[in-house]
Amino acid sequence: MDSTYNHKNHEANIYKLWEESGAFNPDTQKNVNSSKRPFTILLPPPNANASLHAGHAMFVIEDILIRWHRMMGDPTVWIPGTDHAGFETQYVYEKHLSKAGKSRFQFDRQTLYNDIYQFVQDNSGTIFNQLKQLGFSCDWSRATFMLDEKVIKVVYDTFQHMIDDGLIYRDNYIVNYSPKNGTTFSELEVMHVERIDPLYYINIADKGSHTHDLVVATVRPETIFYDEAIAINPNDGRYNDWKDTTEVIFNGPLGSQQMRIIWDDSIDMEFGTGVMKVTPAHDANDFALGRKHNLRVRPLIDFFGKIDLSAFSPNSPTQTERVQKYHGKKVAQVRKLVAADMSADGTIVKVDETYTHNVTVDYKTGGDIEPMVMPNWFVKMKPLAQKGIAAAKNKDVTFVPSRFETQYYQWLENIRDWPISRQIVWGIRIPVWYSINENPHLEVTFLDENHERVIGRVADLLDQYELNTIRAGLQTLRAPVDAVYRVSNECPGDDYLPETDTFDTWFSSGQWPLTTLGFPDSADFKRFFPTQVLDTMWDILFFWVARMIMLSLYRTNTVPFETVYLHSMVTDEKGAKMSKSKGNVINPIDLTEKYGADALRIALIAGSAPGNPIALSENKVKGYRNFANKLWNIARFIVLLSQNEEIRDKSYELRKKLKENSLPLTSYLLPLLPEDQQILNELNTLIETSTSNLEHFRFSDYAQNLYDFIWNRVASDYLESTKGREDKEVVLAVLIHVFSTCLKLLHPVMPFVTEAIWQEWSAAGILETEQLLITISWPNVKLHHQ
RNA sequence: GGGCGGUUAGCUCAGUUGGUUAGAGCGUUACAUUGACAUUGUAAAGGUCAGAGGUUCGACUCCUCUACCGCCCACCA
Numbered sequence A: 001m002d003s004t005y006n007h008k009n010h011e012a013n014i015y016k017l018w019e020e021s022g023a024f025n026p027d028t029q030k031n032v033n034s035s036k037r038p039f040t041i042l043l044p045p046p047n048a049n050a051s052l053h054a055g056h057a058m059f060v061i062e063d064i065l066i067r068w069h070r071m072m073g074d075p076t077v078w079i080p081g082t083d084h085a086g087f088e089t090q091y092v093y094e095k096h097l098s099k100a101g102k103s104r105f106q107f108d109r110q111t112l113y114n115d116i117y118q119f120v121q122d123n124s125g126t127i128f129n130q131l132k133q134l135g136f137s138c139d140w141s142r143a144t145f146m147l148d149e150k151v152i153k154v155v156y157d158t159f160q161h162m163i164d165d166g167l168i169y170r171d172n173y174i175v176n177y178s179p180k181n182g183t184t185f186s187e188l189e190v191m192h193v194e195r196i197d198p199l200y201y202i203n204i205a206d207k208g209s210h211t212h213d214l215v216v217a218t219v220r221p222e223t224i225f226y227d228e229a230i231a232i233n234p235n236d237g238r239y240n241d242w243k244d245t246t247e248v249i250f251n252g253p254l255g256s257q258q259m260r261i262i263w264d265d266s267i268d269m270e271f272g273t274g275v276m277k278v279t280p281a282h283d284a285n286d287f288a289l290g291r292k293h294n295l296r297v298r299p300l301i302d303f304f305g306k307i308d309l310s311a312f313s314p315n316s317p318t319q320t321e322r323v324q325k326y327h328g329k330k331v332a333q334v335r336k337l338v339a340a341d342m343s344a345d346g347t348i349v350k351v352d353e354t355y356t357h358n359v360t361v362d363y364k365t366g367g368d369i370e371p372m373v374m375p376n377w378f379v380k381m382k383p384l385a386q387k388g389i390a391a392a393k394n395k396d397v398t399f400v401p402s403r404f405e406t407q408y409y410q411w412l413e414n415i416r417d418w419p420i421s422r423q424i425v426w427g428i429r430i431p432v433w434y435s436i437n438e439n440p441h442l443e444v445t446f447l448d449e450n451h452e453r454v455i456g457r458v459a460d461l462l463d464q465y466e467l468n469t470i471r472a473g474l475q476t477l478r479a480p481v482d483a484v485y486r487v488s489n490e491c492p493g494d495d496y497l498p499e500t501d502t503f504d505t506w507f508s509s510g511q512w513p514l515t516t517l518g519f520p521d522s523a524d525f526k527r528f529f530p531t532q533v534l535d536t537m538w539d540i541l542f543f544w545v546a547r548m549i550m551l552s553l554y555r556t557n558t559v560p561f562e563t564v565y566l567h568s569m570v571t572d573e574k575g576a577k578m579s580k581s582k583g584n585v586i587n588p589i590d591l592t593e594k595y596g597a598d599a600l601r602i603a604l605i606a607g608s609a610p611g612n613p614i615a616l617s618e619n620k621v622k623g624y625r626n627f628a629n630k631l632w633n634i635a636r637f638i639v640l641l642s643q644n645e646e647i648r649d650k651s652y653e654l655r656k657k658l659k660e661n662s663l664p665l666t667s668y669l670l671p672l673l674p675e676d677q678q679i680l681n682e683l684n685t686l687i688e689t690s691t692s693n694l695e696h697f698r699f700s701d702y703a704q705n706l707y708d709f710i711w712n713r714v715a716s717d718y719l720e721s722t723k724g725r726e727d728k729e730v731v732l733a734v735l736i737h738v739f740s741t742c743l744k745l746l747h748p749v750m751p752f753v754t755e756a757i758w759q760e761w762s763a764a765g766i767l768e769t770e771q772l773l774i775t776i777s778w779p780n781v782k783l784h785h786q
Numbered sequence B: 001g002g003g004c005g006g007u008u009a010g011c012u013c014a015g016u017u018g019g020u021u022a023g024a025g026c027g028u029u030a031c032a033u034u035g036a037c038a039u040u041g042u043a044a045a046g047g048u049c050a051g052a053g054g055u056u057c058g059a060c061u062c063c064u065c066u067a068c069c070g071c072c073c074a075c076c077a
Helices: A011-021 A060-071 A086-099 A109-123 A126-133 A149-164 A221-226 A237-242 A284-293 A317-326 A331-344 A382-393 A403-413 A467-472 A505-509 A512-517 A523-528 A538-556 A588-595 A597-605 A618-642 A645-660 A674-695 A699-721 A728-746 A751-763
Strands: A039-042 A076-079 A168-178 A183-185 A190-205 A214-218 A229-232 A247-252 A255-263 A275-278 A348-362 A370-379 A398-400 A432-435 A443-447 A453-457 A474-478 A485-487 A496-498 A531-537 A561-567
Touching: A011 A751, A039 A060, A039 A512, A060 A076, A060 A531, A060 A597, A060 A674, A060 A699, A086 A109, A086 A505, A109 A474, A126 A588, A149 A168, A149 A485, A149 A505, A149 A512, A149 A538, A168 A284, A168 A348, A190 A221, A190 A247, A190 A275, A190 A331, A214 A275, A221 A331, A229 A284, A255 A284, A255 A317, A275 A284, A284 A370, A317 A331, A331 A348, A382 A403, A382 A538, A398 A403, A403 A538, A443 A467, A467 A474, A467 A496, A474 A496, A505 A512, A505 A538, A512 A523, A512 A538, A531 A538, A538 A561, A588 A597, A588 A618, A597 A618, A597 A699, A597 A751, A618 A645, A618 A699, A618 A728, A618 A751, A645 A728, A674 A699, A674 A728, A699 A728, A728 A751
Parallel strands: A039 A076, A039 A531, A229 A255, A398 A561, A531 A561
Antiparallel strands: A168 A183, A168 A370, A190 A214, A190 A348, A229 A275, A247 A255, A432 A485, A432 A496, A443 A453, A443 A474
């Protein structure tokens, strides 16, 4: 045995030994007690083409639980998988495309999908190898990919059930649309950022005989073309004398336009002048106001973020000129043009250049969100949320730490319907088809035989193109909200075109427990569902955890897991969030290679509380590398002691008694000194506290107690105290008993070094078992009970 | 605007239902050490547990308020 533990000489070999022993699979797990209830965890699937970051390393929590339960003889399985990560992956791929000077618009839907599939294939595999480097004992034979057949089958089946139950609907509803990325986002996927923009005061109507002009304050003068109304709070005394007027004629940039006056007490009297312009097609509040007051919804901005005035019919040459000036230009540009024009003719009476407000951007690229009214697929969430709330109130599912339960309720109680359609290719296509004969208003974008993009109504295009050409080159299809559709996995007939939207990635990952385990009738599903623990970071509590709970309840009436453990966010040593731009990203694989996986694992656990950040520093990992070496040397000391055959043989009998008998041992069984008796008693306490800490998800205490006991009590105190003793066989017996128990208790968090020592001991003839430590029985407390 | 956390040693943080002298790692200082380990050992310094008030025999722990930091949700035409 070398005097220093070098993880590089052991980790890869040991991982191989574990895999070959069948320990990771409950069907081949050596110590399994089939009569016990299985213990199951599903690994939150990383993106298939991702590589490991510090957050993934926190899944060590799961490995600790898995290894502990496996040692207890439970049929134990930790099922890994990877996510297709819809938009995120497509975004990465598009960046890749644009580096090559290409764009997604040059490809038909199927080709683009195939290319991304290949891209993901080429870049996947890394993450699993990295998880193995950390020692994660997943059952790789059960790995699932989010686009596997079995996943799609379940997702389609759920969709069909939801249709049958009336939970799915299509609506022309205002959604968060990103012109930059060409897709819709749910409310969880957008953020609000503060920005300074000019606030324009536009005089809509002179006061005439009234007390006040009607002046609106807005940051969006460009939508004025299709503004339908101006709104005033009925309690606003300043405008009482306007109450008899139902509409005004505004002399706008495109000439005179009619605007209704509506009265609504949602209007903030404090803001601006208390008069607001209403744009039902491009603002969520205005849309709601419009529905309430029956206003027209006239879209003004197209899918590319450009002003679209093609529906406007000019009635004079001046107007035509004006329309041409604005039409087809980007929103930001038109805003400046309109503002300049209205300032020039005095319509804009004031500009506040320092107005600070929040604008909506998408979470990934920070691009502006344009609220748009477009047909989308929605899921009615109220009924699902009610089940989710009831399950938590009933403690069918509990949260660690419990404060997240409050957040969970808050979100579910205020839940909104879920727009599940995304206008991207990379994902599971919504299994819907439209007949071109039944739906004359279908619009398509496709590539013709010459790879030219064609946009238009199918009905009009059929004179010029074969339907097959359209189908083959199809990029996107837009069906009116009232289109007749058929739900089917396969194309239902010759005159059908497919829906081109895909499901929100969370719609499929929200069914992860069902899809991985093979709902509804596979053996694994019957055996392992519901699972026991779901461990993830708190940032996807709503995105993922809550939805898994709701969707599992919907399909099975059972929660998918009993405990939700929300682990720490890993930060840098100063407690700052890691980010590429700050340059403070710590790569867990680097640390693993330098100091060993065990050191990293325990560094992530010790001193962390669930839901709170954990600061990771190289020094901390280094400190625990020293601990691994300490373990190694305690083991080495014992090996050296046992090399005296006489001592070893004598100690053998004593050890048997130690193992077989309860404490306190009487002296006729074993001639123990008080310090022997004491360390043995303390060991029993340690077994109890370690087990209890794991039962209560107190991982930090679990790790630190062991660290403290082994380093201070075993090494510094007990071991030092024995150095002058003559009765070496007793010392050896006690040391082997105590330290081997410590190795078992420590194995879940530091699996490699403990297993490496186990092997060394086996070679040195100290152990009577051939069994690997990974499937050794978890220690029990043996005490005389008074 | 609504909600949730945090504030404990120089730094990063634990502290399970209120119970003797408040803990760890790193850092600092001094000393020691050629036989398990320098990836070591021994010892020391260092805290009015953010502030104020309250409940209690007893409060880092429970309650109220204040200050600062952070997060989540909603959202400002």
